[in-house]
Amino acid sequence: MAWIDDLIREGEKSVDEVEVFYVEGTSVSADLKQKKVNLATTSRDCGLGIRTIHKGRIGSSSTNDPARWRDCLAAAVASGHLATPQAWNGLPEPAPLPASPLSFDPSLVCDPAICRDLLAQMLEGASGHTAEVTAGSAALSVSTATLANSHGIRYGGQYSGASLSLEAIERQSTGYEFDHVCFMEDLNPHRVGEQAAFFASRSADGKDIPTGDYPVVLSPIAYAELLGNVLVPALNGRSVHSGRSRLAPLVGQTIADPRICMYDDPLRPRAAGSTWWDAEGTPTRRTDFIRDGVLLGFAYDLKTAYRYGKESTGSAVRGGFGGLPAIGHHNFIVDGERDDILDERIVYVHNVVGAHTANPMSGDFSVELSNAFWMEDGKFEEPIRSAMMSGNVFDMHKEIAGLSRESRAVGSLILPSVKLNKQHIIGK
Amino acid sequence: MAGVNYYDLRHVTGQVTHIDIDNGVVESAGTSFFNKAVLRVLDRTGWGILQIDNYTPCTGRKFDELIVSAQKLARITEQPVELGEVPHGILPVPPMKEDPRTVSIEEKSSLLAGIEDAARHPLVTNRRANYIERIEQVRFEDSSGSEYRYEICRSGFNVLAVASRNGNVQMGYEREHTIHGFDLRHRQESGKKAADTAVALLDAGAVKGGKMRAVLDPELAGVFAHEAVGHASEGDLIQEGNSVLKGRTGEKIGGEILTIVDDPSLHEFGFCPVDAEGTAVVRTEIISRGVISAFLHCRESLAAVGNGIAGHARAMPGEPPLVRMSNTFIENGDATREEIFSECRNGIFLAGSRGGQVDPGRGIFQFNAEYGYLVENGECTKMIRDVSLSGEILSTLHSITLCGNDRKMSPGYCGKGGQSVPVSDGAPHVLLLDAVVGGHGVD
DSSP states (O other): OHHHHHHHHHHHTTSSEEEEEEEEEEEEEEEEETTEEEEEEEEEEEEEEEEEEETTEEEEEEESOGGGHHHHHHHHHHHHHHSOOOOOOOSOOOOOOOOSOSSOOTTOOOOHHHHHHHHHHHHHHHTTSSOEEEEEEEEEEEEEEEEEETTOOEEEEEEEEEEEEEEEEETTEEEEEEEEESSGGGOOHHHHHHHHHHHHHHTTTOBOOOSEEEEEEEOHHHHHHHIIIIIHHHTBHHHHHTTOOTTGGGTTSBOSOTTOEEEEOTTOTTOTTOOSBOTTSOBOOOEEEEETTEEOOOBOOHHHHHHHTOOOOSOEEEOSTTOOEEEOOSSEEEEOOBOOOOSSOEEEEEEEEOGGGSOTTTOEEEEEEEEEEEEETTEEEEEEOOOEEEEEHHHHGGGEEEEEEEEEEETTEEEEEEEEEEEEEEOO | OTTOOEEEEEEEEEEEEEEEEETTEEEEEEEEEEEEEEEEEEETTEEEEEEEESOOOOOHHHHHHHHHHHHHHGGGOOSOOOOOOOOBOOOOOOOOSSOGGGSOHHHHHHHHHHHHHTTOOTTEEEEEEEEEEEEEEEEEEETTSOEEEEEEEEEEEEEEEEEEETTEEEEEEEEEEESSSOOOTTOHHHHHHHHHHHHHHTTOEEOEEEEEEEEEOHHHHHHHHIIIIIGGGBHHHHHHTOOTTTTOTTOBOSOTTOOEEEOTTSSSTTOOSSOTTSBOOOOEEEEETTEEOOEEEOHHHHHHHOSEEEOOEEOOTTSOOEEOOSEEEEOOOSBOHHHHHHHHOSEEEEEOOOOEEEETTTTEEEEEEEEEEEEETTEEEEEEEEEEEEEEHHHHGGGEEEEBSOOEEEEEEEEETTEEEEEEEEEOOEEEEEEEEEEEOOO
């Protein structure tokens, strides 16, 4: 792509450094309305994000029209004039990185007929339960990304993804299941359909639960909702240094049960967020946030690292097509000693409603339970009709009583079920 | 085109200007631009949809080729789709008091910095202010010959203050977004209010969960209307069988005083001059005096379900339309604020919103207040923080027993199917008996 070199040369006439990120992708999807395929969609997307750095002033702009790169470059340079200058030691130099993609399936083809077959397999999986399917979706995508900068970085990446979801209902009980993988062979449409219908059917005719404190197991989905809305953002270096994180003063202290470890593993084969380089071209590596319950540190991109005298942890990510880099994570993993956590009578919470309304600063939350059950010896017993659960995401981590043996990916988080000895539940 | 029953094309170009100021530092500021289109073709058995980046308007053979590609996609669909007959037409976009394009980004940045600076306080550890201005040029055409064009500018700001003391971290948040033009002047009060809220919350108590009487402020009562009624009345969910309101038209689910409306024609943040399928927009009374009266529809759900009004299809640029709310509100009643508090007597007053969520099939919703006060003998006393409410659609509406006469709309964004669209929600002050409040405070 010669225009990217032209863009960098043109930009260098007015600024110290230029960074270009260009992504092109194709996707196809098909949606169910009840049990029939109602629509099929294809999309071709592209995104161009430009950053310019001049005497510590960072400018940026983006567009989805690469033919307008000159306008986009001019907008980035103009934006730099407004930014407050900061300490800056340069964009990364090229590093010898493997060219083979970590999470790309060359056999994945964006074909609507494959989407139709995936939907049919989900429906087949759902048919073993009495719940009715209300909606579903199957989507396939491939994309290529190019990162280039003034120091000669020219990295290319290839990505593939397949996503499934199914919704089902039995009277006033709903069930939902989903999956997102990079490789077709990791996809299990039958299981997605079966689980969605199972939860809808099995949760029907639930009973109320009296208000009180209960031993609770949060499924990876419920746990991811609370973790992703509160604790993960509090590990963002920018939030930490600008006074938006409760964890800021706690490095070196025990903030979770000693069995808990949390880290970002960008090099995990087959995982959806895996990459050799981050959104700014910094080579990626494992970053440990919490080890044995002790807070070790935070996530940084170049901008935040330069400003606060830290080192980039390779944690820059881009949101969406042509999004600009910001601190995030690639594959956020919760790990630690695993156990049989379902050996006593507990309240099993499959999902929650309203986790995004948790207070991201204090960590306080109260959410409605979704597909909650009394569970004994790992078996689903009586469903719980409706109740709220209240607590504090930060404090909750000190009370963790066990992690399940299995983990699953929920978005960019990979995590087990967690057992909590005393969670406050408000009955109705 | 053989087999094509209908097509429409929605092409949106535009630009987004943003400014982000964090603790006095201009983190980023600038403009990005986009060009996106979506072409929908209704074939014999369903929709084929092309999402196209950088669309160049075309006619003749080139356009026919696009139709054929969409038609090919539709081959995997399985069920004939009918489209309801709808009125077409477009409303004028209200003129802006001051066009943000006439204000330099330097001036915008300095005005925003003033708002951010007004959040200074010895206990405030972080101040952050964002400005966002989005201008869209929309062009719609369909196979029946309807064609509409309009331009709309939405702009506004958010300001966040974080207060911290001995490990207790609290936040205050204010936002103003509008379709009426540039709105950053003389707004420092918002920064101060965010700081005052954050600092006051440091001394607020946690509420003890349980059932109690609650007075909701207009913003929170608006979110209640949106979550408890709005989503469940969306025609696509009714069609899928994923709403507890399905088949309940004419049923009484609330008191005489309760009327809930979605009105895309209202000049609030969710205003739509025409919907995303070219249908004329009109006020739709979802609940009239306690009775389920009309569902919100697109053309497909209108034909499949009926019992409602089309004109509620909305889409992000380049995305297929979905049935969505626009400006959703509880109508004014005749109670005064004083009467509502006196009737509440002992309970809680809840204000502001951090959003909510609903499971429409199950009929259960949750939403969250930014802060509140205990109400004792009709008076607000101790401040409380982090209060969530949950409720059941089919029973909770009966517990709204008083509606005030002071309706106010608040702007926001609503997510569905991966798309986020501008909306506003509003209500007067309302009294809710038997509210289920989540909290882990102790006596």
